[in-house]
Amino acid sequence: MVFERIRQILSEQLDLDEDKITMESDIVEDLEADSLDVVDLVMTIEDEYGLEVPDDQIENFRAVGDVVRYIEENT
Helix, strand or coil: CHHHHHHHHHHHHHCCCHHHCCCCCECCCCCCCCHHHHHHHHHHHHHHHCCCCCHHHHCCCCEHHHHHHHHHHHC
């Protein structure tokens, strides 16, 4: 399941408990990720799922669910 893997990635990158990460979690506000963390997440997603995420799409990644939906729609 895509959400489970994204939650695991975010947990490792941000040193957070996976239980605190939900589909509704705001990546910047709730998970306290900075712009470098977001870039790191995108690079991991691109490697893991074989995607090329356009720069203009990255700014649409507000909540964890936005990332999950993007992956599901593009793989």
